[in-house]
Amino acid sequence: MLCLDDVERIARESLPADVWDFVSGGSGAEATLSANRAALRRIELIPRVLRDVEHCTTETTLFGDSLAMPVATAAFAYQRLVHPEGEVAAARAAKAAGVPFTVGTLSSCPVEAITEIGGTVWFQLYWLRDREKTFELVRRAEDAGCRALMLTVDVPWMGRRLRDVRNRFVLPAGVEAANLTWGSSSEAHRSPASGSAVASHTQAALAPSLTWTDVEELRSRTTLPLILKGVLAAEDARRAADMGVDAVVVSNHGGRQLDGAVASIDALAPVVAAVDGDCRVLFDSGVRHGTDVLKALALGADGVLLGRPVLWGLAAAGEQGVRRVLELVAEELLDALGLAGCGSVAEARAINTVTG
Secondary structure (H helix, E strand, O other): OOOHHHHHHHHHHHOOHHHHHHHHOOOOOOHHHHHHHHHHHHEEEEOOOOOOOOOOOOOEEEOOEEEOOOEEEOOOOOHHHOOOOHHHHHHHHHHHHOOOEEEEOOOOOOHHHHHOOOOOEEEEEOOEOOHHHHHHHHHHHHHHOOOEEEEEOOOOOOOOOHHHHHHOOOOOOOOOOOOOOOOOOHHHHOOOOOOOHHHHHHHHHEOOOOOHHHHHHHHHHOOOOEEEEEEOOHHHHHHHHHOOOOEEEEOOHHHOOOOOOOOHHHHHHHHHHHHOOOOEEEEOOOOOOHHHHHHHHHOOOOEEEEOHHHHHHHHHHHHHHHHHHHHHHHHHHHHHHHHOOOOOOHHHHHOEEEEO
């Protein structure tokens, strides 16, 4: 496994076809899914020369924590679909790599099982129809020792993912939303007459009524750094910063929500300009190479989230596969920084880009 394309190939060969479609698919015609990679490829870096990079480092800090590189894993639901240990194995790999692991509301392992591993853990929150259960999840995340709270704001309901619809995708027995302990995810296990059982369960659980008023209340009820994930409009980013949100994630959900939405990398620079340093900016969707991380940094991001490649590594070789994915990203990022004339992550901001 010399690059993430190798890991993807092995994962695809390892997984049942319907699970592969669940992991890799997007919504609609998958135009935004394709656009994320195409837009990243179009961005070209203008390296600087005659700079001392002998002690080049990828180390950085986020929310007061020292990280080995400006990368965190993105939350991805039901990771036991691809490996029996699921999120626990991936979290061990993230700890070894020195990067944050984001455990999701729809994790197939409970948040407490993740935090007891150690390392830096963030909790991804979906806004539930039952508000008190939402805040119960927040308290669990706080009590378990999570270091940040990431509210996903672009999922009033699950996007129409045609691969899952065609497959009438259901969760296998033994894989469930382990953090939703008060109810049952049986709907996600029940074969539907049509459509995706996972989408039906998600629609029943998530509240499409989430608004800025709820974000304001959440901000007042937690002391954890608050991150909003799924922001593409500069105006929304500015409003989040004014509300005291600590970071936004520029993301189109990896092409899994609104098909036809702007490629995330194309929305990044306007968001960075809009917040003007008043909150941190992270980037998500389509990251496959260390050079992709450098491009995001050059455009003003403080870090990136890595989603599908973590699942590929988990499917390919469990914990060791995820370790290899994170090693590859770290190696490629260090190589890209040095060759671009950057001795540190902070110096990446001085790199200019052009669109090819």
